[in-house]
Amino acid sequence: MHKIKKTFHLAYGHRLLNYNGKCENLHGHNGVVEVTLKAAELNAEKMVMDFTELGRRLKTWLDENLDHKVILAKADPLAALLQAQGQKCFLTADNPTAEILAKLVYDAAKQELKLPVCKAAFWETPTSMASYKE
Numbered sequence: 001m002h003k004i005k006k007t008f009h010l011a012y013g014h015r016l017l018n019y020n021g022k023c024e025n026l027h028g029h030n031g032v033v034e035v036t037l038k039a040a041e042l043n044a045e046k047m048v049m050d051f052t053e054l055g056r057r058l059k060t061w062l063d064e065n066l067d068h069k070v071i072l073a074k075a076d077p078l079a080a081l082l083q084a085q086g087q088k089c090f091l092t093a094d095n096p097t098a099e100i101l102a103k104l105v106y107d108a109a110k111q112e113l114k115l116p117v118c119k120a121a122f123w124e125t126p127t128s129m130a131s132y133k134e
Helices: 051-065 077-084 098-112
Strands: 002-014 027-039 069-073 089-092 117-125 128-133
Touching (some): 002 051, 027 098, 069 077, 089 098, 098 117
Parallel strands (some): 002 069, 069 089
16 A cells, blocks of 8 residues: 655634633644555555645635634524624534544545545644554
């Protein structure tokens, strides 16, 4: 099995509802997303996928959805207030933890972008990462 990995950087804000700790307050991160693709056979160019094409497709999705956005749970009352003030928010069904964001990226890569993704990792800080894989 052949695998490739590409890394992306983004900035975002979030907070966690019903959480007793620092993350209950609105704050920001410089996050890193890592996506791993797999293929049993290489394409005609002898690649799993061209890194430039992978970068273009996934970076576009990240820029449109997560980068420089406030990521909040749909149930967060702050979401409506921020959106009413023109702030760009991305709403998740659950608290926007690193685990939820890793699965969100995985699902988008697989379902929306039709990439042969086998793992997505979401680094909230340089020392804290969550991942989701098949």
